[in-house]
Amino acid sequence: MSQGRPSYPRKDSSPKQRINEQIRISEVLVIDEKGVSRGVMPTKEAIKLADSVQLDLVEVAPNAKPPVCRILDYGKYKYQQNKKAKSPQSNQIKTKEIRLRPNIGAHDMLVRVNQAKGFINDKCKVQVTMTFSGREIIYVDEGEKKIQELVETLKDIARVDAPPKRMGKRLTCILAPLSMPKSSSSDANKKPAASSEEGAAPRPADAPRPPRPAGDKPRPPRPAGDKPHRPGGAPRPNNGGNGGSGSKRPQ
Numbered sequence: 001m002s003q004g005r006p007s008y009p010r011k012d013s014s015p016k017q018r019i020n021e022q023i024r025i026s027e028v029l030v031i032d033e034k035g036v037s038r039g040v041m042p043t044k045e046a047i048k049l050a051d052s053v054q055l056d057l058v059e060v061a062p063n064a065k066p067p068v069c070r071i072l073d074y075g076k077y078k079y080q081q082n083k084k085a086k087s088p089q090s091n092q093i094k095t096k097e098i099r100l101r102p103n104i105g106a107h108d109m110l111v112r113v114n115q116a117k118g119f120i121n122d123k124c125k126v127q128v129t130m131t132f133s134g135r136e137i138i139y140v141d142e143g144e145k146k147i148q149e150l151v152e153t154l155k156d157i158a159r160v161d162a163p164p165k166r167m168g169k170r171l172t173c174i175l176a177p178l179s180m181p182k183s184s185s186s187d188a189n190k191k192p193a194a195s196s197e198e199g200a201a202p203r204p205a206d207a208p209r210p211p212r213p214a215g216d217k218p219r220p221p222r223p224a225g226d227k228p229h230r231p232g233g234a235p236r237p238n239n240g241g242n243g244g245s246g247s248k249r250p251q
Contacts, residue, residue, distance in 0.1 A: 098115050116128070160175060
C-alpha cells in the first residue's frame, strides 16, 4: 500500500458553458443558426431543432430569464473564442523604422520609399531616421532635404505625425497613414504660456500686499523673551540713566 497524500482531480474554477443535454432548465429563448429569434420554447424541443440542422444548442446567456441559447457549431465557436483571446489588441499601433544616409543613392532611396509604402498600407507608422557618421554631421541640411523628398513622395498616402527633430547625430521624422487620427503629440509643439513674472508691471508702493497663497505655511511666532535685533547686530547704547550701569564719568 503506497503511503502519502492521495491525489485528487483538480476542479476547473472557470464556469463551464452548457450545451445540448447539459441544459437542465425547462424553457429557453432560442436563436437559430441564421440569427433569427425563435422565441421561448421547451429545452427538449430546442435540442431537436439543433439536431435537425446537425448543430449544437449552446447556452450563451445563462443569467437571462429565460436563458438565451443559440444554435451553432460548438467546436468552431470555441476555436474562435480562443483565437480572439490570444490575438493582440486590434487598436495597438505599430511603428516601423527606415534608415537613410545623407549621401544615399537614387536606387537605395527608391527601395526605402517602397518599404515605407508597405508599412503605411499595413496601417503602421513609419519612423524615418537620418544618421550622420563622422564628418557627415556638416551635411544636416542635405539630410533634411532627403527627408522632405521622402515626405513629398508619400504625401498621397501619409502625413507628417512628428516633424523632423535632431537628436545628436540622428534626424528623425514620423509619418502616419492619412486614415489614422492625429495623435496628441502635436500639442507638445505649442509654445508654452508666458510666465506671469516676465514683463509684469512693478507694484506701486501704496498698493496693498497680495494675500499669502493658500498652500504657503504661515511664519512661526517669535519665542517669548526674544528681543528683536537692531540693524547690523549692534547692541542698544546705554546712556547711563538712573539706576543704569553706564560708564562712570571721568573725575
